[in-house]
Amino acid sequence: MYLLYLDESGQPKGHGPGSSKYFVLAGAALHEQDCDPLSRSIESLQARLLPSHPELELHATDMWAGRKEWARVPISDRRELLRAVFHHIGTWTSPRGGAPLLFAAAVEKASFRGIDLIERAHEEVFTKFNSCVTRYHLAGDSHRALVIADDSSYEKLMQSLLPKWKRQGSRIGRMHSFIEVPLYVNSKASRLVQVADFVAWGTWQYYENRVQTFIQDINGRFDADNGVQHGLVHLQIGHRSCVCVACNSRRTHVIEPIVPVY
16 A cells, blocks of 8 residues: 655645645555554654654744744754755665655646645545556556545545545546545644645745755655656646746656756
């Protein structure tokens, strides 16, 4: 079984000053045998770099800005750990040779006025995850899929939509791989949901602020096949001329190094 741990960054609603331009839903998929090893490795990394606060929840926004419980941690320590976690996500492999598969949908809100961005982003990410598991099945490596997400107000919506997508199909296609509706947990209790938070925030920084620093470390882990970065989806009206790594791969079938987003 593959488990997709999911989180978000940016606001799904609102336009104008004080509101983000992008809403990102993202996460990391792991084979069931790799979940505990990655979780333990994250805990070990934090204990080594921040031995005085091994209990703090890894939340990228709070770590970067020094907010909430991270306000008492020196900026140099916060940012060293932040960068180390991104590097760890991008390089870690399990004892069996497995690695996280990343998925993200970055939605430009101005391109989708009047559309439910929460539903659209979930539809994209769930479809890409389902397609990945299906691709493995067609290659003779069969698995089922399950989503585990941070507690949110979307729980009722998604627990009603996924059964419909399985039975009738979504706008993109049917989703056969899922064994159950998404499960929702408190992120403080799950290091792997915290990993998903980093994937979402790093992706959001890339599209919202054109910051390449964080996504560079994890870009090679987005699900890809035949030179197309299927795991990273950029949803905007001008995607045909977009130079971001995901849009460019769909035109050229080559995953280039990260370049600025315009």
